[in-house]
Amino acid sequence: xxxxxxxxxxxxxxxxxxxxxxxxxxxxxxxxxxxxxxxxxxxxxxxxxxxxxxxxxxxxxxxxxxxxxxxxxxxxxxxxxxxxxxxxxxxxxxxxxxxxxxxxxxxxxxxxxxxxxxxxxxxxxxxxxxxxxxxxxxxxxxxxxxxxxxxxxxxxxxxxxxxxxxxxxxxxxxxxxxxxxxxxxxxxxxxxxxxxxxxxxxxxxxxxxxxxxxxxxxxxxxxxxxxxxxxxxxxxxxxxxxxxxxxxxxxxxxxxxxxxxxxxxxxxxxxxxxxxxxxxxxxxxxxxxxxxxxxxxxxxxxxxxxxxxxxxxxxxxxxxxxxxxxxxxxxxxxxxxxxxxxxxxxxxxxxxxxxxxxxxxxxxxxxxxxxxxxxxxxxxxxxxxxxxxxxxxxxxxxxxxxxxxxxxxxxxxxxxxxxxxxxxxxxxxxxxxxxxxxxxxxxxxxxxxxxxxxxxxxxxxxxxxxxxxxxxxxxxxxxxxxxxxxxxxxxxxxxxxxxxxxxxxxxxxxxxxxxxxxxxxxxxxxxxxxxxxxxxxxxxxxxxxxxxxxxxxxxxxxxxxxxxxxxxxxxxxxxxxxxxxxxxxxxxxxxxxxxxxxxxxxxxxxxxxxxxxxxxxxxxxxxxxxxxxxxxxxxxxxxxxxxxxxxxxxxxxxxxxxxxxxxxxxxxxxxxxxxxxxxxxxxxxxxxxxxxxxxxxxxxxxxxxxxxxxxxxxxxxxxxxxxxxxxxxxxxxxx
Numbered sequence: 133x134x135x136x137x138x139x140x141x142x143x144x145x146x147x148x149x150x151x152x153x154x155x156x157x158x159x160x161x162x163x164x165x166x167x168x169x170x171x172x173x174x175x176x177x178x179x180x181x182x183x184x185x186x187x188x189x190x191x192x193x194x195x196x197x198x199x200x201x202x203x204x205x206x207x208x209x210x211x212x213x214x215x216x217x218x219x220x221x222x223x224x225x226x227x228x229x230x231x232x233x234x235x236x237x238x239x240x241x242x243x244x245x246x247x248x249x250x251x252x253x254x255x256x257x258x259x260x261x262x263x264x265x266x267x268x269x270x271x272x273x274x275x276x277x278x279x280x281x282x283x284x285x286x287x288x289x290x291x292x293x294x295x296x297x298x299x300x301x302x303x304x305x306x307x308x309x310x311x312x313x314x315x316x317x318x319x320x321x322x323x324x325x326x327x328x329x330x331x332x333x334x335x336x337x338x339x340x341x342x343x344x345x346x347x348x349x350x351x352x353x354x355x356x357x358x359x360x361x362x363x364x365x366x367x368x369x370x371x372x373x374x375x376x377x378x379x380x381x382x383x384x385x386x387x388x389x390x391x392x393x394x395x396x397x398x399x400x401x402x403x404x405x406x407x408x409x410x411x412x413x414x415x416x417x418x419x420x421x422x423x424x425x426x427x428x429x430x431x432x433x434x435x436x437x438x439x440x441x442x443x444x445x446x447x448x449x450x451x452x453x454x455x456x457x458x459x460x461x462x463x464x465x466x467x468x469x470x471x472x473x474x475x476x477x478x479x480x481x482x483x484x485x486x487x488x489x490x491x492x493x494x495x496x497x498x499x500x501x502x503x504x505x506x507x508x509x510x511x512x513x514x515x516x517x518x519x520x521x522x523x524x525x526x527x528x529x530x531x532x533x534x535x536x537x538x539x540x541x542x543x544x545x546x547x548x549x550x551x552x553x554x555x556x557x558x559x560x561x562x563x564x565x566x567x568x569x570x571x572x573x574x575x576x577x578x579x580x581x582x583x584x585x586x587x588x589x590x591x592x593x594x595x596x597x598x599x600x601x602x603x604x605x606x607x608x609x610x611x612x613x614x615x616x617x618x619x620x621x622x623x624x625x626x627x628x629x630x631x632x633x634x635x636x637x638x639x640x641x642x643x644x645x646x647x648x649x650x651x652x653x654x655x656x657x658x659x660x661x662x663x664x665x666x667x668x669x670x671x672x673x674x675x676x677x678x679x680x681x682x683x684x685x686x687x688x689x690x691x692x693x694x695x696x697x698x699x700x701x702x703x704x705x706x707x708x709x710x711x712x713x714x715x716x717x718x719x720x721x722x723x724x725x726x727x728x729x730x731x732x733x734x735x736x737x738x739x740x741x742x743x744x745x746x747x748x749x750x751x752x753x754x755x756x757x758x759x760x761x762x763x764x765x766x767x768x769x770x771x772x773x774x775x776x777x778x779x780x781x782x783x784x785x786x787x788x789x790x791x792x793x794x795x796x797x798x799x800x801x802x803x804x805x806x807x808x809x810x811x812x813x814x815x816x817x818x819x820x821x822x823x824x825x826x827x828x829x830x831x832x833x834x835x836x837x838x839x840x841x842x843x844x845x846x847x848x849x850x851x852x853x854x855x856x857x858x859x860x861x862x863x864x865x866x867x
Contacts, residue, residue: 136186138748139179141736148669152692156705158669160736164729168721177721177732180750187749198575205574213545213559215524215533216240216247218289223253225264232268235283235292237311247529249547249556265292265311276755277722281326285311287383288333291355295326300722300756302326302345306338308355321359329379329386332403337365337377337386345677345724347374350388352406365410366390366399371680380426381473381527387413387424393684396421400431413453427473428498432459434468441596443468445480447502457503467595472522472532477550478505479532481522486593488520490534492550509553515541533558582626588613588643604687605697611646618647618654629654637661638726641717645703645734648712655713662720666730667702668695677724704730707737711744720756728752 146161165173188195208228214221225234238253239260254260272278275298282295282304292311295304306321306328325339325347336353352363365388368375372392379386386401388410395418399410414422414433421436421443429450436443440462448456460468465484472479478493491508513520515538523533523545532548545559576583587593590602590610602610614634622629632655636644641663648658664670671689674680687694699705717735719728735750742748 137183138739139176139183140739141176141732143740148672151672151690151695154695154699156668156699158733159740160733161669163732163736164727177728177752177754180732180735181752184749184751187747201575201578211236211253213533214251214253216251216526217285220289221253222285227269230269232272232278234264234268235266236262236264238262247526247531249531249549249554263312266294266309266314271296282306282328284328284330286330286333290333291317293328293330293336295324295328296320297326300720301724303341303724306336308336318356319359321353327377329377331386331401331406335406337388337401339375339377342371344371344675344679346371346681347376350375350377350410365401371674372683374681380424381525382426382428383527385426389423390416391421392681394419394421396423398422398424400424400426425471425473427475427478427495430502432471432473432478434471436596441600442466443596445471459502459505465595467592470522472525473527474525474530474532474550475528476530477532479522479550480508481520483593483595486587487517490520492532492548509550511548511555515539584617584621584626586614586617588617603685605693607686607697608701610643611650611701614643614647615651615654618651622654630656633657633659635659635661636663639664641665641726641731642667642703646701646706648715649703649706649708652710652712657714657716658712659716659718660731660734661718662723662726663703663717663731663734664726665703665734668698668705669702670727670730671698676727704734704737707734707741709741709743712738712742712746712748714747716747716749716751719750719752721752721754722756 141160141163143159144162146158148156148158148161163173163176208226210226212224214223216222219240220237221240222235222237225236227234241254241260266280266283268278268280271280277298277300279297279300280294281297281302282293284293286292290311291308293306293308295306297304302325304324304326306324308317309315310317321336321338323340325341327339327347329337331337331352334355336355338351338353339347340349340351342348348368349364350366352365353359354362366375368390370392373390373395374392376389376391377386378389384403386403388399388401389396390398395416396414397412397416397420398414400413401410402408413424413431414420414435419438423434425432430447431450431453433446433448433456434443435446442462442464444458444462445460445468446456447459448454459478460480466489467483468480469483469488470481472481475498476495478495480491480493482489482491490511492511493505493508496502511520513536518536518538518541520537521535523535525531525533530550532550534546534548535543536546537543542560544557546555547558548555588602588610589598590607592599600606602613618629618632618634621627621632634644634647634655635658636642638661641660642665644658644660645663645665648655667686668689670676671679671683671686687698689695689698715738717731719726719731721728731750732752735748738748
């Protein structure tokens, strides 16, 4: 066939197993090839790529222009904010024209001085020399894909363990090298996850997976020994649970957590007493979710239950773990998200009314009783809407490091002195994956676009109940919320539906697919990146990665009520003979979270059934997994989704996969709980939805929606609006 002709996948009727008197026929089941070697499947995928490239060929100049704009906002020759570990500063360096980073370190000039928020890397002729520990640009040579999933320095700073993926399938090799010479010590650990931790200076804990890529076993590896001789510390046999390993901030313990979607229990491993093996710290109780930290003679336990759904914070002595005291009680309006421990301080990350909070508490000297917390100090932030996340900090210091970003503030690194309350900006990152700020949006805003982020049920932004109201048999509220957000934008005259675009990735792609089936008339353009669209088929197959562990998120379709509920919204199962907007779908050939065959089926069935002549494009990246191609410039080059339609020459431009950050963006936040809606049903939907709307005009706080006037951006029906969902509303497939 010619590349100018849309590919039409052959139809081969395949009857799925009958369940509850229902038999589904999947005419495109043949597109699933677990070996990824079937020449017929490969040929079809290549035809789709050729067709997309042909139709996109006329927009190459614009693509190049936008790519140049985005790349021009990046400081290519740069270093990250250094972190001090012992006698060294560790940091990452990017070089102009290079795809990957260098992992570097240099000696601290005055190792006797305590860390300070004013510390900087030494410069000048007398500065200690920089040492490149690992250059990813060298390691990536000869690989179409390259990613380091972990880079761990040993406690004595002599060795480094790193996890390497050269396919994009998230199955890693772990290498241990000499930090000074780069010499590899022994053979790599193979077939493992990127979850590794040092257990002293000469041993590692690592995790392996079962056939479905579920992390199931924790192993102790002594350097110099063969992997076949490693000791299995724990085997989680329940396929609803996955295993993870994390080091305490004190570096005294390793915590091994076994977690499902609703339950987490924790073991601890005393690094100073490896002969004791694993000791269970929190019990395995259905619906109880715990995480653990350590300081001095106490464990700190964050515990969530059905009763205390926003979590409470407990402490217990090491020698009497049943004697817990409540440090922070459960509050219905405040969700405890995370904690971070220091020698003298406790940092609590919370969320209230959708916004993150950070509070610092002083702690009594180690060894003294710990029964309650004294009044804490809240960290103040400059933006009305923002994101803040913990960064690596030194346990023994009084300096808290955190990442800060907002819709108008680039991804920034701050050091905060917990004794004085003084903070210092250490770094404005020029390339990051932060959800709050993306420089790719600037190219949209510069062309008159408005960018809206819909916070829909199923996410955690508004607390645990907000998440619970969008899962299992309430999943469809996610889709109706999103549609309500779109209707709200139209009603409030941000745009007409002829100018409304939507975008979502992974489980966000499911949202896009469901919204397209339910209300295709609302949208002009849709972009679905690696979309989870064949929900029922995937969730019925326990051999597919992530399926069993996510039954608590979506439901188990082997049960009748979940089967038919899931079938009612699964995008592949609900494609109709109707008009659809212009659509771009992407896939990663080596994706283990959402198999390439899901978006391929979705596109094939759409081509067969839709009744319009709008563009339908599909791009399968053969050298990528779930996270697109590797390399920072390769990510930027994935600038697909240039659409022309209508008599006005409407253009929607999406930069998929590019997540750099720069200054200059200003945001508008809209609370869609507006009282002007006449329909009670629609009003209930609106009460559940919240929008963040970016324009290049003004920043207005959440609570002043009614101060908007027709002279602001609203009322301009010619504006083009892009609506998307961000992180947090969906589990592993959206990671």
